[in-house]
Amino acid sequence: MKKDVALKSKTPKVYKSNKLNNANFGDFTHTDYQVFLTLLSKIGGVDGSGKYLQYEKLEREHTLKASEFGRVFNCAQTHCYPALKKAVNKLMKTDIRIQEPGSSSYTRINVCSKAEYIENEGAINVKFTDDIMPYLIQVKERFMLYNLKEISNFGSIYTTRLYELLQEFKETGWMIKSIDQLKEAFAVGSKYKMYAHLKSKTFAPACEEINRNYKINLRFEEIKDGRKVSAIKFIFKPIAILEVANEATGKTRKLYTKHEITITKQKKQLSKKAKEPILIEDQKAVLVSQPEKPQNSRGFFSSILNIFRKK
Numbered sequence: 306m307k308k309d310v311a312l313k314s315k316t317p318k319v320y321k322s323n324k325l326n327n328a329n330f331g332d333f334t335h336t337d338y339q340v341f342l343t344l345l346s347k348i349g350g351v352d353g354s355g356k357y358l359q360y361e362k363l364e365r366e367h368t369l370k371a372s373e374f375g376r377v378f379n380c381a382q383t384h385c386y387p388a389l390k391k392a393v394n395k396l397m398k399t400d401i402r403i404q405e406p407g408s409s410s411y412t413r414i415n416v417c418s419k420a421e422y423i424e425n426e427g428a429i430n431v432k433f434t435d436d437i438m439p440y441l442i443q444v445k446e447r448f449m450l451y452n453l454k455e456i457s458n459f460g461s462i463y464t465t466r467l468y469e470l471l472q473e474f475k476e477t478g479w480m481i482k483s484i485d486q487l488k489e490a491f492a493v494g495s496k497y498k499m500y501a502h503l504k505s506k507t508f509a510p511a512c513e514e515i516n517r518n519y520k521i522n523l524r525f526e527e528i529k530d531g532r533k534v535s536a537i538k539f540i541f542k543p544i545a546i547l548e549v550a551n552e553a554t555g556k557t558r559k560l561y562t563k564h565e566i567t568i569t570k571q572k573k574q575l576s577k578k579a580k581e582p583i584l585i586e587d588q589k590a591v592l593v594s595q596p597e598k599p600q601n602s603r604g605f606f607s608s609i610l611n612i613f614r615k616k
Contacts, residue, residue: 317346317377317453319469325440326449326469329402329492333395335462339378340392341416342465344369344431346453348441359442365435366419371427378457382427389429393420396431403440404489414440449473458518463491464511471515471523471541478543481528483536500534508537520565 319342330338347367349357371385380388397420404411419432442448449472459465470490474480482490484500487508497503512523521541528536542564550557 317343318349318450319346319453320349320441320448320450321345321469322440322442322448323473324403324406325401325437326473327404327486327490329404329489330466331399331401331492333399333462333492335460335465336388337392337395337399338462338465339456340369340374340389340429341396342453342456343374343377344433345441348433349450361438363438363441365438366430366432368423368428368430377453386427389427390422393422393429393431396420401437402489459514461511461514463507464514466490467508467511467539468515471539475544478541480539481536482539484534487537508539512539516567518567520567 330341333341344367347369348363350363369389371382371389374380374389375382375385396416400413400415402411402413414436415434416437417431418434419430421430422428423430449469451469451472456465456468459468470482471480484503488497488503491507493503493507497506508525512525515521515523523539523541526538526540527534528538544564548557
């Protein structure tokens with residue numbers, strides 16, 4: 306039987322089941338987790354008809370180069386080499402704890418069965434385990450996805466994790482997580498036993514950082530059981546959804562709008578063609594025309610002289 310070839314998206318996307326999205330990722334540092342997510346973005350794909358490929362048809366083994374990691378997360382290659390090398394060891398020894406919803410039961414699975422650092426190529430090669438692949442099943446309503454670039458400017462693993470949790474509720478605009486669920490998703494372990502410390506070190510600064518990057522108006526409300534805070538309700542601007550019908554097949558599909566980017570520092574790039582700066586806003590490149598510089602008197606008289614010389 307001919308094997309389906311996974312057609313990749315032009316923009317790398319992270320695909321995860323909701324269970325994996327809420328899992329405890331152990332002692333991953335933020336950089337370790339970014340490496341892990343970049344490798345996950347290589348797994349997903351669709352077949353020729355646009356249907357998501359299931360885990361049994363997806364490749365287990367993937368290579369990530371330092372140059373590729375640097376492009377996604379805007380970091381120098383000199384930083385990427387040691388980051389990848391360190392991540393190899395972390396990926397091999399880290400297992401993920403997946404909690405069963407509404408139960409104290411959980412499953413622990415290894416991330417990969419093989420991980421190697423290829424020094425002369427500045428790359429790592431990882432083979433994911435058979436156990437983790439079922440949690441990468443891309444089934445409608447049971448998995449979440451987002452563009453990898455959306456989290457590239459975050460400086461904290463708690464910000465990245467909170468942003469991922471919100472993706473499951475982007476259509477409703479609100480999410481409720483118990484304190485225990487937040488501790489599990491943030492993998493804080495025995496740290497931050499006091500609620501005030503958990504709040505000030507994890508989700509409060511994470512909300513601020515997300516709002517600095519996106520016009521999402523993210524805020525939270527404390528839900529109390531008596532005097533004790535038992536859960537947090539996160540409220541944010543929901544994603545607008547458009548349903549588009551295919552005239553040929555009659556099938557409809559959802560188109561999601563993206564949250565507008567907050568420009569705290571206007572990023573400018575130089576266009577090779579126009580030689581004019583491009584303002585990156587709302588994930589679209591908008592050409593910014595430059596005002597012409599006024600010509601000084603010396604330049605003006607030089608132009609007149611050149612006209613007479615030509616005559």
